[in-house]
Amino acid sequence: MEERNVKHKATTVADIGTAVREKRREDDLTLADAAALCGVGYRFMSDLENGKATAQLGKVLRVLTALGLDVYIEARNWPNE
Template structure:
């Protein structure tokens, strides 16, 4: 799973796709990542006030990582 992220909603889309690709229910994914069901749901729904530390925890738990690049960067 990869994609450009410009908003919390973009993160939510990627998290939901990965969870479903892994065959996990929302409840199972939340338990596996050691966060509450409501928090996991908020991440998937792009809640802009979700705590970044816990979002990073969820991403790591799902086998995802964040890479920050300068705007316009091209991998050659």
């Protein structure tokens, strides 16, 4: 399998949800399988993929880690970006 290096700029929970959904589908996982793999409930996984704004950060990070997605925090150059 070819490894892809895809970056997503996330400014909303919906952006994170989209990245999670894309990775889950790329890995050929059902929503139920991904939830079990990540140690979260089906409902949480569904809510995250659908951009629910109140998703618990700790669980979000657990899902990202389990799916092999990394998070980076980077300072932005103001005011142009």
